Structures are given as structure tokens and as C-alpha cells.
Amino acid sequence: MxxxxxxxxxxxxxxxxxxxxxxxxxxxxxxxxxxxxxxxxxxxxxxxxxxxxxxxxxxxxLVLEAGHRLLEEMMPGIKQELTAAGARQVAISEVKWLSSAGWMAEYPAQMSFLSCTRPVLxxxxxxxxxxxxxxxxxxxxxxxxxxxxxxxxxxxxxxxxxxxxxxxxxxxxxxxxxxxxxxxxxxxxxxxxxxxxxxxxxVDAGVAYSSRLFHRPVGVDLGAQAVYLQTKAPDAPRMGVLLPVEGDRWIVSLAGMRGAEPDPGEAGFTKHLDGLRDPLLREALRDAEPAGEVRGFLPxxxxxxxxxxxxxxxxxxxxxxxxxxxxxxxxxxxxxxxxxxxxxxxxxxxxxxxxxxxxxxxxxxxxxxxxxxxxxxxxDARFATTTGAPAGALLALQHRFLDKVLAGATRNPVVTKAFHEVLSLVEPPSLLFRPSVLGAVLRG
The missing domain is CATH 3.50.50.60 (FAD/NAD(P)-binding domain)
Structure with missing residues (x-):
């Protein structure tokens, strides 16, 4: 120096x-x-x-598991303050998660995330x-x-x-x-x-958002706290997520990659909801009273x-x-x-x-x-409309391996747990190559 x-x-x-x-x-x-x-x-x-x-x-x-661990380390007591303000701690096992390979296997997950509206955080x-x-x-x-x-x-x-x-x-x-x-x-x-x-x-997948807050209907039971319906390339480029937030409300965000963007307004929101891979979100919102207007976003x-x-x-x-x-x-x-x-x-x-x-x-x-x-x-590279995405033999190999991981995560809790830890940024992707996980993936 x-x-x-x-x-x-x-x-x-x-x-x-x-x-x-x-x-x-x-x-x-x-x-x-x-x-x-x-x-x-x-x-x-x-x-x-x-x-x-x-x-x-x-x-x-949402604040992923790695994020809320770090936030609590940086600002001790903030997690309790968020909870007091209405933030919901959602266990990963309490998420109905439809991946491109199917519904994630259930297991007693230790990981969770905090869910609230952005202004509270x-x-x-x-x-x-x-x-x-x-x-x-x-x-x-x-x-x-x-x-x-x-x-x-x-x-x-x-x-x-x-x-x-x-x-x-x-x-x-x-x-x-x-x-x-x-x-x-x-x-x-x-x-x-x-x-x-x-x-x-x-890299530009051309994603667009449409979101709305809803009052949670009395007595409704989703069988989970949250819902995540992922995209599936190439034929299902739409996704939807429902998260519990403060005030006994849900926030529902719908998104689509380029060519499958939600149309604006309430009509566009409803149309996109109807076009998701599974009707779970549409059925959950059937009797839900809106708590705000539909809002769009082009990130x-x-x-x-x-x-x-x-x-x-x-x-x-x-x-x-x-x-x-x-x-x-x-x-x-x-x-x-x-x-x-x-x-x-x-x-x-x-x-x-x-x-x-x-x-x-x-x-x-x-x-x-x-x-x-x-x-x-x-x-993002899985979608043909994405611009600037990586390509080549190595990427194709990564996609094939991840497809096996996702397939394993629908059946084997060992694989599901490892996948969640990587997606929650708690562990690096190399976790998927540890013998206990890799063996379960390769065994199918």
C-alpha cells in the first residue's frame, strides 16, 4: 500500500x-x-x-434463507421486528412448488424465507x-x-x-x-x-410482470403457505407465485418471458392466470377480494x-x-x-x-x-426468445444434468433438499455433485 x-x-x-x-x-x-x-x-x-x-x-x-441469515447477522433482532410487522416466515416445505419436472417432493425442511411487502422490509x-x-x-x-x-x-x-x-x-x-x-x-x-x-x-429473457394484492379468503386452505408455478421451456414460458404478506393478504405475481408477457390491467392478469401450467392459483383466487390494483413491471x-x-x-x-x-x-x-x-x-x-x-x-x-x-x-437460455444467452455444448450438458436433478427432486427428498439449498444461496452449486446427492440423482 x-x-x-x-x-x-x-x-x-x-x-x-x-x-x-x-x-x-x-x-x-x-x-x-x-x-x-x-x-x-x-x-x-x-x-x-x-x-x-x-x-x-x-x-x-422474498428474502432467501441465506439472505435473512445475513440480515440478522448484520442487524441483530431485525427478523423479530419484521415478524412483529407482519412478515411471514415460510418454510420451504410449506411451498407448493411446481418445477419444470413436476411437483417438488415433500420433506421436513429446516430452511425458510421471510415474506412481506417490500415497503415493510x-x-x-x-x-x-x-x-x-x-x-x-x-x-x-x-x-x-x-x-x-x-x-x-x-x-x-x-x-x-x-x-x-x-x-x-x-x-x-x-x-x-x-x-x-x-x-x-x-x-x-x-x-x-x-x-x-x-x-x-x-442476457435478456424479455420478462414482464403483473402483480396484485388480495385479501386472504376466510377458511381457505391451499395445503401450503405459498405457491410457486415455474416456467417450463420451451412450451410454457409463464409463471406465477403466491406469497403470504402482512395484513392477512396474499401478493400474487404473474410473469412471462418474451412473447408470453401478461397483457395490462385486470383482463390481462386474469388471462395470464388462466394460461398457467396448473389451475391451483386460479382456483385459490376465485373467492379472493382484491386489495389493490393490478400493477405491471418491465425489469x-x-x-x-x-x-x-x-x-x-x-x-x-x-x-x-x-x-x-x-x-x-x-x-x-x-x-x-x-x-x-x-x-x-x-x-x-x-x-x-x-x-x-x-x-x-x-x-x-x-x-x-x-x-x-x-x-x-x-x-434464461432455455427460451429461444432470450437474447445474449450463453450457448454451446457445456450449457447443453448443464441443462441435461439439471433436468435430472429436477426429476430427482420430485421423488427423492435428498435431492429436493440439496436443490433448495442451492436455490436459496445457502450452498454453492457444487453441492449437487457431492456423492450422496449425485448418487441419488444418477439413480433416478
Whole structure:
């Protein structure tokens, strides 16, 4: 480490974006910087309500097992707070899960996930982050550019939002964290500084969402707490999920890959529901009273930006701004928490927020996003309408093996358990090749 890097070990860190990824990153950096500033374009609502700055917030979200373990580790007691706010802990064994091979085998699963609407999760995380005196918030403020040069980011340019927009002012910083999600402008701002663009991988299945909240009918029994009807390539590119949320409600999200997108509005929602592989969701909702309007969402392509390959000093990118996945696989929130964990680990290891810590953080964040990205892209590649997907003999071999795994998961609880652990990001995909699992898969 050079003398200049040691001098940059502390100082100011700016987090662009005060959504879940940004809040988790700010919490991870407390104590590592003398000053922490979160710049958020919205004004946070006083209550747990949907807000425009989180367009995906009206759709089904869950925190995978690996994610809620990490969230509890980062913010002890948060799980109890979420439960008190109405979040439901759903055991994997309480999910009726129709994979491409059939219904998952039942077994007494130890794993679970937390299910609530996105505003509840965001509000409780925000409340926790606000307890840190070292973290300050600039609400109703846009970041309009970066300070620095081709090799180093040295801060941000900000301006208040509103009809009478203020003057652009500068916030110098030793570390800038981009947590602005799918709509990030950082690549454009880096180009303005003369930086080389970060290498990108881009896969687009053309997925579109349609979601609605329902009051749970009195006395209804699904035989489970949640329902997940997956797609099946190539002839069934539609999926549907039902999750229990606070207020004794269900959130139901329907999705379709390119060419099978839900039509807008209530009529489109009903039509898509009728086109699912199994009638379970349609029957469950027959007597359910809607608790809100139908909402659509076009998430756009999956993108993985490789900032670890020569990104400028002074910059770390987290969450969807670094790697955004097809949301049908439910990985986004958990991977954002992984990013925060790696940011915490690297700044602790380097005892500060200097350039060496940022470089290590970029490498670590890339590493923890790799497996979710590969799993997401491999599944998207099954659909002929997907653009940018991987191809070749190796992918075909992976598909054949996963088909055997899924077939095994419909009959053998050993395989089902292993598959759930991999999908919940608790274990790496290599778990499927351990002798006890592989033997069960190959035996059929």
C-alpha cells in the first residue's frame, strides 16, 4: 500500500441511492469512514408504503434463507421486528412448488424465507440504519455526476430536486458506492471522466410482470403457505407465485418471458392466470377480494458489470447496479446483502475506505454474484426468445444434468433438499455433485 493510499484510509464515503442495497452498504461502512452520506432522490415516506423510487416494490419479494441469515447477522433482532410487522416466515416445505419436472417432493425442511411487502422490509432496514449517528441522509437530492478523472473517483455532484432546483454542489469523498439499481447512470458518468467502460455481460429473457394484492379468503386452505408455478421451456414460458404478506393478504405475481408477457390491467392478469401450467392459483383466487390494483413491471435485461476488471479507484458498485438478474429467481435482495457483507469485510480488513479496500471489495462482490448470475442465465437460455444467452455444448450438458436433478427432486427428498439449498444461496452449486446427492440423482 502506498503512502497516498494510507492517507485515504478514512474520510468521507458517499452512497448513491437509499434503497435496500444502499442502506445495507451504508450500514456496512459505519465506523470505517469519518463521514457517511446517503444521497436519495426521493423523500422517504413516514409509513411503510410503496414509493415511486422502487418501481419493482409492488411485486412479490422474498428474502432467501441465506439472505435473512445475513440480515440478522448484520442487524441483530431485525427478523423479530419484521415478524412483529407482519412478515411471514415460510418454510420451504410449506411451498407448493411446481418445477419444470413436476411437483417438488415433500420433506421436513429446516430452511425458510421471510415474506412481506417490500415497503415493510425497506422501512425496518431504514429505521435501523437511522440509528447510526455517523450516517447522514440527503433526501430529495439527485446525483448528477462524479468528481474525479479517468483513474479515480473523488466524489459526487448533487442537486436538490423540486420545481426550484438548487445549484449543483460537490461532495468530495474517498469512496463512492453506487447503489442506484437497474437505472444506474454511473457508466455514463464514468465515460464523461474518460474511464474505460466496465466489461458487461447482458442476457435478456424479455420478462414482464403483473402483480396484485388480495385479501386472504376466510377458511381457505391451499395445503401450503405459498405457491410457486415455474416456467417450463420451451412450451410454457409463464409463471406465477403466491406469497403470504402482512395484513392477512396474499401478493400474487404473474410473469412471462418474451412473447408470453401478461397483457395490462385486470383482463390481462386474469388471462395470464388462466394460461398457467396448473389451475391451483386460479382456483385459490376465485373467492379472493382484491386489495389493490393490478400493477405491471418491465425489469429489463439482466446485466453483470465487471468493475473488478480495471474499475477506477474510489468506486464500489453494489446490488442491481453491479449485477441485475431476471427477478423470477428471487435472488436480488439476497445478493445485495452479500455485497454489503463483502464491503464490510474488506473495509475491516484494510481498516478504512481507501483505494486498496475498494479494489478488494470490487473483486469480492464480483465473486459472490457469479453463481447467482450463472444459474439465472442458464435458465434464461432455455427460451429461444432470450437474447445474449450463453450457448454451446457445456450449457447443453448443464441443462441435461439439471433436468435430472429436477426429476430427482420430485421423488427423492435428498435431492429436493440439496436443490433448495442451492436455490436459496445457502450452498454453492457444487453441492449437487457431492456423492450422496449425485448418487441419488444418477439413480433416478
Amino acid at each position: 502506498t503512502t497516498s493510499e494510507k492517507a485515504l484510509g478514512r474520510g468521507t464515503a458517499v452512497v448513491i441511492g437509499g434503497g435496500l442495497a444502499g442502506l445495507a452498504a451504508a450500514w456496512a461502512l459505519r465506523g470505517r469512514a469519518e463521514r457517511l452520506v446517503v444521497v436519495e432522490r426521493d423523500h422517504y415516506p413516514a409509513e411503510a408504503v410503496f414509493r415511486a423510487g422502487v418501481p419493482q416494490g409492488r411485486h412479490a419479494h 425497506d422501512k425496518l432496514v431504514l429505521d435501523r440504519v437511522r440509528t447510526a449517528p455517523s450516517i447522514e441522509f440527503l433526501e430529495g437530492t439527485d446525483v448528477v455526476g462524479l468528481l474525479g478523472s479517468a483513474g479515480v473517483v473523488r466524489g459526487v455532484k448533487v442537486r436538490e430536486r423540486g420545481p426550484e432546483r438548487g445549484e449543483v454542489r460537490e461532495i468530495p469523498a474517498e469512496l463512492v458506492v453506487d447503489a442506484t439499481g437497474r437505472s444506474t447512470s454511473v457508466p455514463k458518468w464514468l465515460a464523461e471522466l474518460g474511464c474505460r467502460p466496465a466489461p458487461e455481460e447482458r 429489463g435485461p439482466g446485466v453483470r458489470r465487471r468493475y473488478e476488471r480495471g474499475g477506477p479507484d474510489g468506486l464500489v458498485v453494489v446490488g442491481d447496479a453491479a449485477s441485475t438478474f431476471n427477478p423470477v429467481y428471487g435472488q436480488g435482495v439476497t445478493v445485495a446483502l452479500f455485497c454489503a457483507r463483502e464491503l464490510r469485510r474488506t473495509t475491516l480488513r484494510h481498516d478504512g475506505i481507501g483505494h486498496a479496500a475498494a479494489r478488494d471489495a470490487r473483486r469480492a462482490i464480483s465473486a459472490v454474484s457469479k453463481d447467482p448470475w450463472v444459474m439465472s442465465c442458464a435458465e
